[in-house]
Amino acid sequence: MSEKSTSRGLFGRLKQGLAKTRTRFTDGLADLVFGEKVVDLETLDDLEELLLTADVGVEATQQIIVDLHDRLGRSQLDDGQAVYKALHEKMTAMLAPCEVPLQLPDAAPAVILMVGVNGAGKTTTIGKLSQRFLKEGNSVLLAAGDTFRAAASEQLQAWGERTGVPVIAQQPGADPAAVIFDALQAAQSRNIDVVLADTSGRLHTQGGLMDELKKINRVIGKFDESAPHEVLLVVDAGNGQNALSQARAFGEAVGVTGLVVTKLDGTAKGGIVFAIAAQIGLPIKFIGVGEGVEDLRPFSSADYVDALLTK
Ligand SMILES: Nc1nc2c(ncn2[C@@H]2O[C@H](COP(=O)(O)OP(=O)(O)O)[C@@H](O)[C@H]2O)c(=O)[nH]1
Ligand SMILES: [Mg+2]
Structure with missing residues (x-):
């Protein structure tokens, strides 16, 4: 082709x-x-x-x-x-x-922390991203930092099996910061290029869980003070304007570096990216327009507007 x-x-x-x-x-x-x-x-x-x-x-x-x-x-x-x-x-x-494309830092490993509310698409996005990074010639390791539900780490392991990427996980209920720290050490000893760290969904209004996220962030910083190199907030486009308060709250807690806007295929609320641009101003690193791996796309302002305004 x-x-x-x-x-x-x-x-x-x-x-x-x-x-x-x-x-x-x-x-x-x-x-x-x-x-x-x-x-x-x-x-x-x-x-x-x-x-x-x-x-x-x-x-x-x-x-x-x-x-x-x-x-x-x-x-x-x-x-x-x-x-x-x-x-x-x-x-x-x-x-x-x-429109600021994701660029992996020179760090070994590059650490990307995924955050967001329940069901936003964090784990799925990690799976899709791992395929993208592999395709670009990087080795990848996944950290199962969602220890809240057993199903969450199984879901991540299923992606790991599908893509042939190692997954570091512990028992449900384990300290997520410890799981992610373990994963970083494993990645370093295996010369892995990129670590994608999953976390449990949490509402930005749940103080205790936001503190847990801050701890995860600190612990990653102890491993490498320049890490995490990206903190990606995953938001479901179907939640509309709620994305804005999520961006503010997660941003205050852990310094979000970029957004992934998922499930644009399921909603007529695709205008939300304009609200994000006008009121949040963070880079939109990727958008999700479907379940397929190719449906996670780097955000392009021209393509997005063309796709919205052309019959
Ligand atoms: N249609 C569609 N579904 C998505 C997209 N991203 C994620 N999903 C689905 O949303 C659901 C929740 O995703 P999951 O990754 O488990 O969310 P998490 O709780 O944030 O980890 C799953 O059924 C995914 O397949 C997307 O861009 N489009
Ligand atoms: Mg998940």
Whole structure:
């Protein structure tokens, strides 16, 4: 397959993954800007409503509307196509600062800590990431830091078996910081390139569990003071605006370095990435648009907006 057709295939997958949000956008936009209708302030009101219902959030929506309003005021937007183009430009520009690809540090091993609420997709994302890193020529080891449920470490071990990656685990109820420390030592002695550390889901409002996460973070820092090199907060797009409070709380506790936004395929709330861009400003390292390994994609602002706004 040529490079071109591969990338077209991946883009098609992204479009399909974002179908629910895209339908909301393109259906709404079809009425607003693709018709013969004259573009006026009422159109902007309707557009505002459309953005809000796709979970773009009040702040990001205001930024977009103000930008279009300014342009409309300068009468650059005399037709629907011009509005569409301006909207496309503004939305891409808003997301661009969040497009910061994950770069593995030179450390041996590179340590990536995954955090987030229950069911967000941490363990699944670890499985998908381990395949990505392997493909890129790195050796990988998984640390089963979710010791809360027996099923959690089994789920991680199943990924380990599937990908042929070692998993360091202990009994349910073991101290997660100790499990992860063990895993780091094992990785070092085996010359492993990347350690992906899983953790139990916790609500950002559960103080005790957030303290446990801080301890995990400290213990990793004792192993290597530059670690963890990435702390990735996994958020479920279907939870909409809750992602923002999660990002703030986890950020305060352990210094989140980037986000993974999962399950965009199951929701029409794909606008949440704009709210994240406007109010959190952290890099979005990956997005999940399905169950397959290829459905965890590095975040691209241009592709994302293209996939949302093209029929
Ligand atoms: N459709 C879809 N499902 C996902 C995605 N990411 C994770 N899941 C599913 O979400 C569920 C919870 O994932 P899991 O990794 O166990 O969450 P954790 O509790 O954060 O570790 C599983 O059934 C996953 O298959 C995604 O991007 N799209
Ligand atoms: Mg899990």
